[in-house]
Amino acid sequence: MSIETMPFSKALNAGLRKAMEDDPRVLLMGEDIGRLGGVFRVTEGLQRDFGAHRVLDTPLAESGIVGSAIGLAMAGFRPVCEIQFDGFVWPAFDQITSQLAKVTNRHEGRLSMPVVIRIPYGGHIGAVEHHQESPEAYFTHTPGLRVVSPSTPNDAYWMIQEACLSNDPVIFMEPKSRYWPKGEVELDASALPLHASRVVRRGTDVTLVGHGAMVTTLLQAAALAESEGTGCEVIDVRSLSPVDYGPILDSVRSTGRMVYAQEAQGFTSLGSEIAATVMERAFYALEAPVLRVSGFDTPFPPAKLEGVYLPDADRILEAVDRSLAY
Numbered sequence: 001m002s003i004e005t006m007p008f009s010k011a012l013n014a015g016l017r018k019a020m021e022d023d024p025r026v027l028l029m030g031e032d033i034g035r036l037g038g039v040f041r042v043t044e045g046l047q048r049d050f051g052a053h054r055v056l057d058t059p060l061a062e063s064g065i066v067g068s069a070i071g072l073a074m075a076g077f078r079p080v081c082e083i084q085f086d087g088f089v090w091p092a093f094d095q096i097t098s099q100l101a102k103v104t105n106r107h108e109g110r111l112s113m114p115v116v117i118r119i120p121y122g123g124h125i126g127a128v129e130h131h132q133e134s135p136e137a138y139f140t141h142t143p144g145l146r147v148v149s150p151s152t153p154n155d156a157y158w159m160i161q162e163a164c165l166s167n168d169p170v171i172f173m174e175p176k177s178r179y180w181p182k183g184e185v186e187l188d189a190s191a192l193p194l195h196a197s198r199v200v201r202r203g204t205d206v207t208l209v210g211h212g213a214m215v216t217t218l219l220q221a222a223a224l225a226e227s228e229g230t231g232c233e234v235i236d237v238r239s240l241s242p243v244d245y246g247p248i249l250d251s252v253r254s255t256g257r258m259v260y261a262q263e264a265q266g267f268t269s270l271g272s273e274i275a276a277t278v279m280e281r282a283f284y285a286l287e288a289p290v291l292r293v294s295g296f297d298t299p300f301p302p303a304k305l306e307g308v309y310l311p312d313a314d315r316i317l318e319a320v321d322r323s324l325a326y
Helices: 008-022 046-050 062-074 090-100 136-140 153-165 214-227 246-255 270-281 303-309 313-324
Strands: 003-007 026-030 055-057 078-082 116-121 146-148 170-175 182-186 198-201 206-210 232-236 239-241 258-265 291-295
Touching (some): 008 026, 008 046, 008 153, 008 182, 062 090, 090 116, 116 153, 136 146, 136 170, 146 153, 153 170, 153 182, 206 246, 214 258, 246 270, 258 270, 270 291
Parallel strands (some): 026 078, 078 116, 116 170, 206 232, 206 258
16 A cells, blocks of 8 residues: 655645546646746646646636636547636636537537536635635536536545546535645545545534535534544535435434535535535434524635634534534
8 A cells, every 4th residue: 555645735746647647638728837837836836847738828718717627628638727726716606617618518528528627615715805705606506517626635635536427517615725734545446436425523422514624624613523522423525515424414303413624615615515415415414503603694704804704613613512412
């Protein structure tokens, strides 16, 4: 078994490198991803090793990036687009939701769209407006798109490769606050398929569920709860669309309680959908209503206020206490 320790960003870089080595049709495109290696250095060194014809520095035009990728996919390529920051995706939103997501259905399955769109998202980096948002619900609401979000370097390494193998478009949400922490990467085999949820901590009293950077916060909350005698089971959703409900429902049927936490606003969010589905499919196992902890229903605030806006371990533990009080 070959295991290396590396940051999340380097794991993504290694995964992209492997995908490009395995399939000459895989190419990368985005703003400053070539010579610079990307704002977060995820593509560092790839243009040097694969050439400017496979790692393309594009104009500052997200609509053009995605529109070009759709054409390339029609021509047999497998483009991977980088959107530099989450708040920059909106100029490409029409291309993604009106064209990319619908092409295969429009052609009754005869034309596939193997396009990956990488989007760094979320807070915790003290950035300015348009650089810290959580737009995942817009894409999970769109039929025809697969949406995933790794939370560990190992998942980053394997999930980006699996996304590159998909014949359907994949929105690949990268929690930018996780780019720098290191973790073990198993280089020989993926532990889970792309669209599988994962139990990351066992517990008996309350099920904590989340995705992306929030998984780390849930683990912090679970550790604090354990010191007070409460066992929290933590589940990383990983795939936001489709959602693998099996591990979530199994856990809720065991604990009888669930808290979903996310950085995004709470109204009509991924947490809303998962909470509703759990209450539909595991109602008689619940000892308390499913509770949600989220960002507030406001635009993401200035950096100095992000600590108030983003859920932390204390807000999650408050929800755990409310759940146990029923």
